[in-house]
Amino acid sequence: MSLTTDPVSGPYQYLKAQSRWRVLEVAFWLCTLLPYFLFPNYLVLASQIAITALFALSLDLILGYAGIVSLGHAAFFGLGAYAAGILSKHGWGEPITGLIVGGVIAALVGYASSFIISRFRHLTLIMITLGLGLLLHEAANSAHFLTGGADGLQGVKIWKIFGLYGFDLWGYTAYTYSLIVLFLGFLLARRITNSPFGLALRGIRENAVRMPAIGAPSHAHIRKIYTISAAMAGVAGALLAQTTETVALEVLSFQRSADTLVMLVLGGAGMLYGGIVGSAIFMIARDQFSGINPQYWYFWIGLLLIVVVMVLPNGVLGGLKKLFTTWRGPS
Amino acid sequence: MSAPDKTIPALSTQSVDKSFGSLVVAKGISLTLPQGERYALIGPNGAGKTTLINLMTGMLNPDNGRIFLGGDDITTLKPDARVKRGLVRTFQINTLFPHLTALESVTLAICERRGDAGVWWKGLPSYHRDAEEAYGILSSLKLSPVAYKPTHELAYGQQRLLEIALALATKPKVLLLDEPAAGVPHEESSELFSVIAELSKDIAILFIEHDMNVVFRFASRIIVMVGGAILVDGTPDEIAADPRVREVYLGKGHRAHG
Numbered sequence: 001m002s003l004t005t006d007p008v009s010g011p012y013q014y015l016k017a018q019s020r021w022r023v024l025e026v027a028f029w030l031c032t033l034l035p036y037f038l039f040p041n042y043l044v045l046a047s048q049i050a051i052t053a054l055f056a057l058s059l060d061l062i063l064g065y066a067g068i069v070s071l072g073h074a075a076f077f078g079l080g081a082y083a084a085g086i087l088s089k090h091g092w093g094e095p096i097t098g099l100i101v102g103g104v105i106a107a108l109v110g111y112a113s114s115f116i117i118s119r120f121r122h123l124t125l126i127m128i129t130l131g132l133g134l135l136l137h138e139a140a141n142s143a144h145f146l147t148g149g150a151d152g153l154q155g156v157k158i159w160k161i162f163g164l165y166g167f168d169l170w171g172y173t174a175y176t177y178s179l180i181v182l183f184l185g186f187l188l189a190r191r192i193t194n195s196p197f198g199l200a201l202r203g204i205r206e207n208a209v210r211m212p213a214i215g216a217p218s219h220a221h222i223r224k225i226y227t228i229s230a231a232m233a234g235v236a237g238a239l240l241a242q243t244t245e246t247v248a249l250e251v252l253s254f255q256r257s258a259d260t261l262v263m264l265v266l267g268g269a270g271m272l273y274g275g276i277v278g279s280a281i282f283m284i285a286r287d288q289f290s291g292i293n294p295q296y297w298y299f300w301i302g303l304l305l306i307v308v309v310m311v312l313p314n315g316v317l318g319g320l321k322k323l324f325t326t327w328r329g330p331s
Numbered sequence: 332m333s334a335p336d337k338t339i340p341a342l343s344t345q346s347v348d349k350s351f352g353s354l355v356v357a358k359g360i361s362l363t364l365p366q367g368e369r370y371a372l373i374g375p376n377g378a379g380k381t382t383l384i385n386l387m388t389g390m391l392n393p394d395n396g397r398i399f400l401g402g403d404d405i406t407t408l409k410p411d412a413r414v415k416r417g418l419v420r421t422f423q424i425n426t427l428f429p430h431l432t433a434l435e436s437v438t439l440a441i442c443e444r445r446g447d448a449g450v451w452w453k454g455l456p457s458y459h460r461d462a463e464e465a466y467g468i469l470s471s472l473k474l475s476p477v478a479y480k481p482t483h484e485l486a487y488g489q490q491r492l493l494e495i496a497l498a499l500a501t502k503p504k505v506l507l508l509d510e511p512a513a514g515v516p517h518e519e520s521s522e523l524f525s526v527i528a529e530l531s532k533d534i535a536i537l538f539i540e541h542d543m544n545v546v547f548r549f550a551s552r553i554i555v556m557v558g559g560a561i562l563v564d565g566t567p568d569e570i571a572a573d574p575r576v577r578e579v580y581l582g583k584g585h586r587a588h589g
Contacts, residue, residue: 011462199438202428210426210497211411212410214501224451
């Protein structure tokens, strides 16, 4: 962020330079189109990566920007997934409204829990988010009549998008749909992080003690971003339910919360792209390693995680960024 | 709020008490800071000076007593609400935003003051007026050359100035400076205080400082605290002549913990 070393003539130009699109960003998004041409057999995986990336992006908004560590973010992903799934099971399979419903339900629960979240930090916060995640997981497990419990939610039927594009076996529609939603989510996140509100969030992350001393209502800020993040996670969950036409209890699992945190740390938190890159690395690694050794593939993820946090404290992207600036010359 | 009636003190406390268990950190603190004045708060380490600032700014809640800002009772207000009303502090130990640039930090404080900081749907460039005001504050404190540098890369003295810049960005009516020159070399500290002395006379200032030369040069009145209580309160001349103050500062039964 503060890497732009070009001479700036004034505050306005400085702010403009901070938020303008960089060439690498455009290149990155063009690369997301490569799977259509290079790996047409992997579009299903690509759509899963896009969905997970959207979920990781929602976690980045609270963790990377506001410094709120959560180990229970899957609660909102799962809520969105079940909301969209149950809606379609009961006869409304229109995908766009399904996404909205998933997002709104997750946002409502996110807003309600944000009143607790905003009061705590550090270990207490991790435990509270973990607890909320477990609560919801078990609630969904026991509400068999609604969720199908451990058997999963069956009978999800999604209509064609705009009545035109049906979901196909090869994942063309699924990937296109997921990628577009991811991109829209990214645009939203990018706007938020470049806004005055985004600056306030970084203030909370950088020094929560100073914030009230400059007149900042930190709790209100946290409630707001937590709600937005929950909504985004809910949309990601709804996407998964729609593109796979089923909802497994796993969407609410601790494993999913933890995996997403790992992806974000691998890729680099607080950089928007970190979650996307991290999800791609994680999911591709899982796909490849589990092909070689289905039982022990987490061994490699564990090793990768340890190496990355030791060598690259700001994740893969943080490392690349550093490399890029050293190569470009001293800042 | 009320029209600037000069007889209403900018800030006052009425018998404020605070203790942590059996440790009394403030007892019966009553003080009055008139508008536009520069008062010094002195006393040995552990006298409760910073605690008093924490109590006045709402970072601690008093067990008893009341706190008034411009005549309004603010005893139960949260710290950020007190800042919105014009009661602002700085910190003895730099309490800054290490990875924000100096400009971003001050812009943030201005956005908060103007109520823009909740806006997430518009980009920061739309708020360049806030950033330009921030740049102006940084310039007035001679910080414009480092405006675009991350805070943690600033020299220590510049960070001390940024502490003040952040406070000024909130447009304070009352400024509580907790050892603004703490850790700054002696020769630079009077430079820093002349910056403070030049601040608008609309701002009432209470500052904690250990350097007596600085205190006697810049304060119109001095409050001496010992062991969580106010020992004496007077003009620099009165304080200089007071035998009790001499006793506290020159030993002779040094009552470090009251």
